[in-house]
Amino acid sequence: MSRPLWIRGGRVVDPSQGLDGPADVVVRDGRIEAIATGLGGPEGAEEVDASGLVVAPGLIDVHVHLREPGGEHKETIASGARAAVAGGFTTIWAMPNTDPPIDDPAAVGFVKAAGEAAHAARVMPIGAASIGQKGVQMTEIGELVHAGAVAVSDDGHPVHDSGLMRRLLEYVQTFDIPVLQHAEDPGLSAGGVMNEGAVATSLGLRGIPNAAEAACVARDVLLAELTGGHLHVCHVSARQSVDHLRLAKERGLRVTAEVTPHHLLLTEDLVRGYDSQAKVNPPLRTQADVDAVREALVEGVIDVVATDHAPHHYEEKEREFDDAPFGINGLETALSICLAALVEPGHLRLSDLVDRMSCAPARIMGLSGGTLRVGAPADIVIFSPDERWVVDPARFHSRSHNTPLAGRELPGRVRRTIVAGETRFELEERE
Amino acid sequence: MSAATAIQLGKDLIGLETVTGDTIRAILDTAEPFKEISERPIKKVPVLRGKTIVNLFFEPSTRTRISFEFAEKRLGADTVNVAASGSSVVKGETLVDTARNLEAMRIDMVVIRHGSSGAAQFLADRIPSNVINGGDGQHEHPTQALLDLLTLRDAFGRIEGLKVCIVGDIRHSRVARSNIFGLRKLGAEVAVCGPRSLIPVGIEDLGVRVFGHVEEAIEWADALNVLRLQLERMNAGFIPSLREYNRVFGVTHARLERAPRRTVVLHPGPMNRGVEIDSDVADGPQSVILPQVTNGVAVRMAVLYLLAGGRPEQAEEAKKGEE
Numbered sequence: 139m140s141r142p143l144w145i146r147g148g149r150v151v152d153p154s155q156g157l158d159g160p161a162d163v164v165v166r167d168g169r170i171e172a173i174a175t176g177l178g179g180p181e182g183a184e185e186v187d188a189s190g191l192v193v194a195p196g197l198i199d200v201h202v203h204l205r206e207p208g209g210e211h212k213e214t215i216a217s218g219a220r221a222a223v224a225g226g227f228t229t230i231w232a233m234p235n236t237d238p239p240i241d242d243p244a245a246v247g248f249v250k251a252a253g254e255a256a257h258a259a260r261v262m263p264i265g266a267a268s269i270g271q272k273g274v275q276m277t278e279i280g281e282l283v284h285a286g287a288v289a290v291s292d293d294g295h296p297v298h299d300s301g302l303m304r305r306l307l308e309y310v311q312t313f314d315i316p317v318l319q320h321a322e323d324p325g326l327s328a329g330g331v332m333n334e335g336a337v338a339t340s341l342g343l344r345g346i347p348n349a350a351e352a353a354c355v356a357r358d359v360l361l362a363e364l365t366g367g368h369l370h371v372c373h374v375s376a377r378q379s380v381d382h383l384r385l386a387k388e389r390g391l392r393v394t395a396e397v398t399p400h401h402l403l404l405t406e407d408l409v410r411g412y413d414s415q416a417k418v419n420p421p422l423r424t425q426a427d428v429d430a431v432r433e434a435l436v437e438g439v440i441d442v443v444a445t446d447h448a449p450h451h452y453e454e455k456e457r458e459f460d461d462a463p464f465g466i467n468g469l470e471t472a473l474s475i476c477l478a479a480l481v482e483p484g485h486l487r488l489s490d491l492v493d494r495m496s497c498a499p500a501r502i503m504g505l506s507g508g509t510l511r512v513g514a515p516a517d518i519v520i521f522s523p524d525e526r527w528v529v530d531p532a533r534f535h536s537r538s539h540n541t542p543l544a545g546r547e548l549p550g551r552v553r554r555t556i557v558a559g560e561t562r563f564e565l566e567e568r569e
Numbered sequence: 570m571s572a573a574t575a576i577q578l579g580k581d582l583i584g585l586e587t588v589t590g591d592t593i594r595a596i597l598d599t600a601e602p603f604k605e606i607s608e609r610p611i612k613k614v615p616v617l618r619g620k621t622i623v624n625l626f627f628e629p630s631t632r633t634r635i636s637f638e639f640a641e642k643r644l645g646a647d648t649v650n651v652a653a654s655g656s657s658v659v660k661g662e663t664l665v666d667t668a669r670n671l672e673a674m675r676i677d678m679v680v681i682r683h684g685s686s687g688a689a690q691f692l693a694d695r696i697p698s699n700v701i702n703g704g705d706g707q708h709e710h711p712t713q714a715l716l717d718l719l720t721l722r723d724a725f726g727r728i729e730g731l732k733v734c735i736v737g738d739i740r741h742s743r744v745a746r747s748n749i750f751g752l753r754k755l756g757a758e759v760a761v762c763g764p765r766s767l768i769p770v771g772i773e774d775l776g777v778r779v780f781g782h783v784e785e786a787i788e789w790a791d792a793l794n795v796l797r798l799q800l801e802r803m804n805a806g807f808i809p810s811l812r813e814y815n816r817v818f819g820v821t822h823a824r825l826e827r828a829p830r831r832t833v834v835l836h837p838g839p840m841n842r843g844v845e846i847d848s849d850v851a852d853g854p855q856s857v858i859l860p861q862v863t864n865g866v867a868v869r870m871a872v873l874y875l876l877a878g879g880r881p882e883q884a885e886e887a888k889k890g891e892e
Contacts, residue, residue, distance in 0.1 A: 336771030340586060342686035342708030342746060345770060412687030456665055458685035460706070 140560045142166040144179035148188025148520065152195055153493040154500075154509035163193060165516040168559035173510055188520055191553055194492045195508050196228025196517035198499035201293070201318070201372055201396060201444035202469065204230075204261070206252065207245075208237025213449040213537045215252040215261060218469070221447070221536035222259035223563035225469040226552040228517035229499075229507055230259050230447075234266040235294035241266035241277045243285035250286040258562050259555075260507075260517075267292045267306055267317060273299055276306060283313045288503070291318035293372060296354055298324055303358060307367030316368035316394070316503065319358055321379065322420070326350035331460055333406040333421040341409065343459065346421050348376035355379040359386045362393050370502070371395040373446045375420035377430030384439045394502045396444035397431045399475035400466050400542075404428075408542050414455045414462035415542040418448070435494060436485055442499045445472045449538030467540045471529060473521065474548035481523070482549060488523060516559040525551045578875050581693040581700040584709035585747050590754035597719050599871035599881045600864070606643055606888055607866055614888045616874055617646035620677045625667070626703070627653040627683040632838055632862070633703050633713070637680050640869035646678075664688060665695055672696045678876065681705070686743075699876040707741050712872060713837050714747030716865040718755065720857050721792055723864070724833050729756035734786040736762045736820060737796030737845050740769045740807070744837045748794060749775050762786035763818060766807045783818045787825060792833040795820050798845045811844050822849045833857055 143165040150161040150173065162177040163170065171180075179185060204218035213221075215232070222230045232249055234240030240249060246263045253261025265282030267290040269275045279290055290310060297303045297319060306317045327350035332338050334345025355371055359382050362369040371383065374397050386393035400418065405425050408416035416422055434440040448465025455462050476495065480486040486494070496519075500508025507517045528547050531539030555563040578592055585593065606612055622641050626634055634650065641648045664683075671679065678699040681689050686706030693700035704710040722728055733752050739745045739761045752759045753776050761772060762780040773779060780786040787793065798814055808814050825832055834850055836858045842848045851858060871884070879887060 334770050336774035339769040339771045340746065340775060342706050342743060344707075347770070412690050453663075456663070458664055458683070458691055459687040460685040 142171070142180045142183040143186055143516070143556065143559065144177070144183040145186040145188050145193055145518070145520070148191050148193035150193045150510065151489050151492050152510040153489045154195065154497045155511060157510070158489045163510060163518070165518070165556065165559045168516055170510050170512050170514050170516050173512060186520070186554065191520050191522050192488065193518060193520050195496045195510050196519050196555065196557065197226045197473065197495045198229045198505065198507055199227050199445050199447070199469065199472070200231040200442065200499050200503060202230045202232055202447040203235065203449065203465070204232045205236060205449060207248070211451050211537070215249060216256035216258070217535065217537045218447070218449070219253060219256035219258035219261050221469040221534060223555040223557065224535040224552065225471070226473050226519035226521055226555055227259050227469060228519065228555060228557045229262060229505065231262050231264050231288060233291060233293045234264050235271060239266045239271045240264070241269050241271065243278070243281045246282050246285035246287045259557060262286070262288045264289045264291050264318065266290065267297055268302065271295055273297055273302060276302070276309065279309060280313060283315060287315070289315045289318050289370070291320070291372070293318060293320040296320050296322040296324065300357060300361065304361050304365060307361055307365040307369060311367050314504070316370040318370045318372055319354070320372050321351050321354035321358060323350045323353045326353060330421070331417060332409045333423045335406065335424065337406045337409060341412070343409070346419070348378050348423065348427070351376045351420055352378035352382060356382045359383070359391065359393055362386065362391045363389065366392065368392040368394070373398050373401065373420055373444070374431055374434070374440055375401045375423050375427060377427045380430050380434040380439060383434065387439055394442070395440045396442045397435055397440045398446045399443060399468060399472045399479070402428065402432050402435070402443070403475050403479040404542065412459045413542060414457065414459050415466070415540055415544070417459060417462050417464055418466045419464035432480065432485060435480070441494070441502050443472065443476055443495050444499070445469055449536050450540045451538055452540070455540050465540065466542065467531070467534065467536050467538050470534050470536060471541060471543055471548065473552060474527070474550040475543070477523060477550040478548050516556060518556040519552060520554040521550055521552045523550050525549070527551055580876075582711055582872055582876065583689050583693055583700070583702045585711045585714055585750040585754065586709065593715070593718065593751055593754055595881045596715055596868065596871050596875065597722060599875060599884045600719055600867040602885045602888055603870040603874070604864070604867040606870070607863070612643050613645060614643065615645040616879065616887050617641065617644040617877055620646040620877060621675070622646045622648045622678040622680065622873070623671055623676050624648060624650045624680045624703070625671070625682070626651065627681070627688070628704070630682050630703070633682065636862070636865040637703060637869050639866050640873055643866070644870055644873055646873070664691060668692050668696050672698065678873065701872060701876065704743050706743065707746075708743050709747045710743040711747050712865070712869050713744050714751040715872070716861055716868045717748055717794060717835055717837070718751050719864045719868055720835060720861045721833070723860065724857055725791065728752065731757040732760070732789055732791045733757050733794060734760040734762050734780065734790040735794045735796065736783060736786060736818065738767045738798055738802055739763055739772065739796070740767045741799070741802065742796050744796060749777055760786060760789060764808055764814075767802065783820065784824060784827070787828045787832060790832060791830065792835060793820060794835040794837070795846045796837065797839060798841060811841070815844050819845060819847060820850055821847045822853070825850060825855065831855060835861055838862070
């Protein structure tokens with residue numbers, strides 16, 4: 139076991155206990171041992187000076203793509219887990235759309251083992267919902283859960299067949315895990331590469347209408363009502379999807395949802411000039427959509443922020459817009475984007491943001507993290523909320539550098555990330 | 570000849586969305602003196618002598634490629650045609666590598682035709698040569714719109730105040746987009762007409778009105794620009810059949826006869842006779858389809874000349890020297 143930690147003088151923000159104020163935290167044997175003002179340091183403890191910094195439960199991201207196996211030139215489980223702690227995340231959920239997909243227990247075991255070996259963020263595998271993610275036959279979900287899967291998803295693709303989606307939402311109830319749905323009606327999105335509308339029309343790019351997402355969300359909400367299963371809607375981007383999620387919440391259904399940092403800040407205008415770094419699925423939408431998903435996150439209609447971290451090699455993005463892959467590298471900019479989009483303009487208090495990025499993911503997914511309660515696992519992020527930095531993708535810990543935010547100044551720097559009581563990331567002090 | 574001070578063409582011609590009305594006028598004015606070169610027994614002047622131009626065509630094209638090649642050769646340039654099927658593209662070479670290799674051979678200009686929207690911009694951002702967009706995906710085809718504008722100006726003596734309706738598959742048409750941008754910058758009123766499944770969402774935001782019935786369009790317009798309706802659109806489910814398309818949206822003699830004025834008819838070609846346009850219209854007195862083709866060479870000469878650093882007011886002088 140590593141040395142105890144004595145985290146002194148910080149502003150402790152832990153909405154799971156209603157805390158937002160000065161306090162010291164003592165960590166020992168991987169757990170929170172004490173949290174109070176004016177705590178003394180235990181024998182042999184490493185003293186961590188957190189003055190001027192925020193001390194919060196480690197961030198939890200229920201939607202990342204780690205690309206291994208099959209896409210190791212983009213990211214590996216180890217590089218992704220290191221990128222996670224550099225971004226303040228202590229737990230990440232790895233999507234199964236690798237090559238081959240994570241659709242059998244051995245593959246789940248591989249992701250789990252590689253995640254542990256990385257010794258960075260906790261990596262939790264998501265199993266494929268259907269064999270080969272082909273949307274036809276259900277995977278052995280019980281076996282996947284036994285091997286360590288925390289959810290199932292065909293992300294990258296939607297579960298298009300309504301009958302299969304129904305069976306999934308029924309079957310997962312035995313194992314008390316959610317179905318994570320990439321909501322998209324392929325008949326409506328077919329061939330699209332950006333948001334449908336005037337910008338796509340003037341660029342001559344094929345559009346993906348809001349209805350491609352909202353139609354799928356509407357159907358899935360009906361299936362959640364029919365079955366009682368836990369539906370989690372990934373990366374909500376369209377304002378009409380919010381309407382259906384609100385209805386689901388009002389009816390008390392087991393429906394949860396996430397929104398990405400980029401959909402909270404950026405609009406389709408970034409695609410002008412054919413910048414493939416802004417090519418992402420679901421696409422960046424209009425300001426009205428950004429406002430709607432942000433408002434939904436504030437109200438709790440959307441429960442959590444998740445990055446949809448989607449690393450791609452620079453060569454693959456250096457293509458004609460039609461041919462470049464979808465995706466934005468998200469782990470190392472997420473907290474900063476959310477501070478810029480939500481906290482600085484006054485839409486959310488800092489403690490609410492910690493809720494949406496840590497406590498709420500733990501709460502909706504039934505995880506033990508997301509809190510600094512005494513006895514809880516010592517997963518902690520320490521960050522300076524106001525410090526400004528310029529995004530330099532070359533310095534990412536991720537193997538890929540694909541972001542439309544290169545060169546942009548953002549607030550908020552992660553100074554230290556602690557997982558199970560161990561410092562797994564520490565920002566190098568600048569001269 | 571209009572003032573040269575208005576020219577702001579820059580390094581490339583990617584689309585008409587990003588150039589000013591004054592620049593478009595200057596291109597059209599520059600094209601006027603170049604028209605005459607093609608009427609000479611010896612159709613060649615040394616304006617671009619020593620310049621190397623690559624016509625990089627990733628999509629099949631007959632008319633545009635030949636028109637550019639004539640324009641280049643009549644101005645004395647050395648040209649190379651690269652067709653995608655005969656190049657390393659089929660071996661999987663990326664566009665950026667193709668561009669760098671061309672650049673390494675020290676070329677002066679590239680005309681690119683490509684199936685992906687944005688490909689011309691992509692190339693222009695990565696090489697120092699002048700890049701002319703010969704049509705990129707469903708984005709723009711600026712020289713086609715310029716030749717349409719020149720033809721309209723020949724027919725009416727002006728563009729400002731003209732009512733021009735583009736009829737057909739607006740959704741998939743780069744010709745439509747370039748025409749919309751160019752016509753609006755020169756003060757024309759622009760409409761589009763076609764089945765709603767072939768009208769892109771948000772087109773009204775580009776400043777055009779939408780007609781759902783071709784009869785209304787004909788009643789409104791001074792000129793119709795009739796687009797080619799591709800068979801693939803039927804197979805992809807945008808329309809049920811070409812026969813029905815002709816019945817509902819075809820520009821026919823009978824429909825034009827009911828127009829309140831003599832409607833001028835343009836078509837960028839190649840035509841599907843009996844689908845979007847009937848033969849008696851295409852070959853009739855209202856058609857300016859062949860003058861469009863003639864003007865295409867002059868307009869492309871003007872663009873090449875201006876991108877090579879030529880001044881509009883010197884075009885008359887420049888074309889005098891025969892080789």
